Amino acid sequence: MDNEALKQQITSWEPAAELVEEGSQFLNVIVTPDQLSALAEKLRNEEAMDFDYMFCLTCVDYPEHFMMVYHLRSMKHKHEMVLKARIDDKENPTVDTLCNIWRTAEYHEREVYDLFGIKFNNHPDLRRILLDEDWKGYPLRKDYVDPVNMISY
């Protein structure tokens, strides 16, 4: 399916989704955290879409919000897209887990929790993965300061 057909199908499921194509080489679909898991499930399970391969899961820390980024690919139809969820709550960011749809998400979400502090609802085992269990703070956030280890210019 090309981007036009994808856009039509996604707006039919989720009219409030924001579709952006410029500034990126993929079609970007931006939704709010509560619309995320319903749309993700349809993208995975519908025959015409069949996005079964998630090849990148990450998070970006903007000044006013967090943006969860999921890069998806379909092995059968060979189309790709980017699903994004904008989290406006910077004090207590939460979003649904996608690990029952794509098994690889379980560990990438642990990494996002470890480095950004975003909590995932219904995650089977949410704990730090790269840093020590008792580390304080979330290093990849822009407002993280560590006077011992970080040199600021």
Add this chain to the structure above:
Amino acid sequence: MSTFSPGWTMAIEWMIIGITLILFAAISVIILVYVERKVAAFFQLRIGPNRVGPYGIFQTVADFIKLLMKEHITSKKADKFLFNLAPFIIVTAAFLGIGAIPFALGLHVFDINIGVFYLTAVSSVGVLGILLGGWAGNNKYSLIGALRSGAQIVSYELSITLSILTIVVLVGSLQLSEIIASQETGWWIIRGHLPAWIAFVIFLIAGTAETNRGPFDLAEAESELTAGFHTEYSGIKFAMFFLAEYLSLFIIASVGATVFLGGWLPFHIGTWAAFNNIMDYIPSIIWFFGKVAGLIGIIMWFKWTFPRLRIDQLLVLEWKYLLPINLVNLLLVSFIALMGWYF
């Protein structure tokens, strides 16, 4: 000139023989460790030890001196008595075996009439040392290694004994000097055709398994359990485990040479008198050590070529393949012995 009383004579005789055997065992282990390292280097396209002494021949001596000077570390929760006892048991078992081997014409220390039976019984005692060593160290890894090794040795003893029994059936006696005497017309591996060949192959396989070597070295698999049942040992106790392993390698090779390859007898071909005379010039002790060296070389070749077997594959090999083949072979050889269908 005063002479010693019979009691004293015997005591002094025993002491001399004992010390000779212990010295021989120590020197042969030193040589064997050096040979193993050079053989391994040859297969791996490198040189091996070549710094300590000319061609590196004093390397093992240097290693043993280092081991002797190391600190004895015993973990706090280890069972001290058993921890210290285990290396002694395994070394004693190996030394008991050395005494019964015929080295050359007339050079046979302990020639009892149940020679073969004695050797297999004594090598079984070594298992105790391994199991105790793994258990007393209070370490999960060494326990796993010791249990694996115990299961393996107990199983493969059956195969070794049955393959030696195959030749005993043809000879008619368990005494080692009689087994050698019966090979004066030709070695059993040639005269005993098919059953002897099968028994020899099984003996080699079971022999490498008995000594925890080669493709059967799961108990001390370095890439899985660090060092298996002797993980917790350091210093001279580790040296004793090391010594016992190489001694039992020597014993297995000697038994194989004695039973299948004619012991210290030279290689004669039928009635070619001239050839036989030349063969007789070479002293019997050279024949014996030559055959043992050949078998040790083959066993070392196995270790550096094959990957190792998993524990259940190892036990399946013994119980489902080697043991039935052995039993059938035993029946076959009994039939052949009855009908006289051997050379």
Add this chain to the structure above:
Amino acid sequence: MEAVKENKDLKTQEYFVNMGPQHPSTHGVLRLMLGLDGEIITKVEPHIGYIHRSIEKMCEFDNYRQIVHLTDRMDYLSSHMNNEAVCLLIEDALEIEVSDRVKVIRTIFSELARLSSHQLWWAATGMDLGALTAFLYGFRDREMINDIFEETCGARLTMNYNIPGGVMFDLHPNFVQRVKDFIAHFKTKLPEYDELLTDNVIFRMRTEGIGVISKEDAISYGLSGPTARASGVECDLRKSHPYSAYDRVEFKEIILEDGDAFSRYKARLLEMWESMSIIEQLIDNIPEGDIEAPTKALIKLPKGEFYQRVETARGDFGVYVVSEGGKSPFRLKFRSPSFSNLFVLDHIAKGSKIADLVAMMATFDLVVPDIDR
């Protein structure tokens, strides 16, 4: 599986054993907590982070030229391909055209790096499974590739040869002849590898049927590289998203069906043959041209998001850059193949023995700095 298993009158109990972080066969600082019931594994829990160097955070403070040189510390066996990923991303974003000579040179070096990485993998697999001689044979052949790299790039492992716009130095005059000599030599050695391990009964017993990954699991867990291709997933990025000179060479994508450890082993060996065929097609006609396209000294990417994928020896390596127009990226994420490949271990190792776990880990070909970044 329950923690305490009753077996008529024999009650056994689950116990925990740590493999690593310092262990001869976990290929780096990786800690595996195994729940064991006798010799059977009930649970595998990998603990990572022992070599986490926060490369992604560092990249937010470095400019783009400096980032290229950070990437080869991650998967150090495919360092050339990691550098290539970032350079291709910058070149695409700024729409710089690199000359054909650069493309061909980059492809040849990538394939040599892939060969070298697979040789080291073969050596380590032999050693893990007990054939200690295999370790030295693999390294002996790898030395020739290291010498070729050293002559042109100056380094044997972390080459730092790619820069945005081209490559750093021109090829050494001996390069073409040495590569041809190496290919001729290695073609006689690969069949030796087959004789030593592939056709060995003991090796096959240790790897056939072990650690089977189904195709759905492979896709769902995000596996890539030969690990996934041995389960039937068509994920070779050199075919689906060709970059550099891969669209002008003919090579086969190695897809096998069984998904067990032996298929993963076989897939990598067949890939080595394909790599040699790619190099042979390119080595004789390297086009003339510039080795560096003109670029600014201080590179600034336009505002937007960019994603570049490269097929390394381990699988699908991705670089995701969110740029606000400055001289450092606003956010940079490295998608490493070993991170995704590692976590399928728990799913497939339940019910097998410790020795099987070693065989499975050996065929996954993990590089731990790639997992931890």
